[in-house]
Amino acid sequence: MRKLAFLAAVFSILVMSHSALAQQAxxxxxxxxxxxxxxxECNASTGCPEKGGLYPNITADVIFHHRLGFGYEVAWRGGxxxxxxxxxxxxxxxxxxxxxxxxxxxxxxxxxDLMAGFGFQDIRYYQYxxxxxxxxxxxxxxxxxxxxxxxxxxxxYYFWHRAFIRPEIKWYNIxxxxxxxxxxxxxxxxxxxxxxxxxx
Numbered sequence: 001m002r003k004l005a006f007l008a009a010v011f012s013i014l015v016m017s018h019s020a021l022a023q024q025a026x027x028x029x030x031x032x033x034x035x036x037x038x039x040x041e042c043n044a045s046t047g048c049p050e051k052g053g054l055y056p057n058i059t060a061d062v063i064f065h066h067r068l069g070f071g072y073e074v075a076w077r078g079g080x081x082x083x084x085x086x087x088x089x090x091x092x093x094x095x096x097x098x099x100x101x102x103x104x105x106x107x108x109x110x111x112x113d114l115m116a117g118f119g120f121q122d123i124r125y126y127q128y129x130x131x132x133x134x135x136x137x138x139x140x141x142x143x144x145x146x147x148x149x150x151x152x153x154x155x156x157y158y159f160w161h162r163a164f165i166r167p168e169i170k171w172y173n174i175x176x177x178x179x180x181x182x183x184x185x186x187x188x189x190x191x192x193x194x195x196x197x198x199x200x
Contacts, residue, residue, distance in 0.1 A: 032190015050181040
């Protein structure tokens with residue numbers, strides 16, 4: 001989680017430092033879940049599907065002229081999953097992505113957020129070990145990291161001044177995700193609440 005806090009702080013600094021050049025900046029907090037095609041349950045030939053669980057997410061973007069800009073998003077499984085079902089290995093995926101963002105406006109209150117980019121998924125497999133890193137720093141996990149490409153979109157509705165709600169969907173193609181799960185394709189669906197900063 002320290003890595004997430006660092007990435008969020010770096011992106012916040014970039015947002016503030018470029019606000020003079022930007023047409024607007026947006027920040028948001030959301031919740032959703034993960035779905036994936038393929039097997040509904042774990043089996044010996046395909047492994048376990050990457051699906052289910054509550055996924056909080058934090059988003060931020062900077063939009064320049066012509067409604068184009070850059071964004072960052074992190075989504076993580078809120079509670080540890082059990083790999084292989086109840087009693088299985090505790091795990092938590094964390095998905096980071098950096099995107100090119102296009103925000104066309106439909107009218108004064110409605111707009112679209114369309115994005116595509118790249119990032120990585122960090123899967124943490126938790127277990128207690130009698131090491132100093134685990135005991136003193138809480139790093140009681142092993143990680144499996146994979147590069148990803150993503151495409152997504154959301155429908156933004158301004159319900160109060162600059163505050164908006166955004167139903168959203170994002171598709172991830174995670175390279176070599178079959179080393180951990182039953183498929184490379186994962187879909188996240190959810191909704192965010194956010195705020196627009198700066199002139200529009």
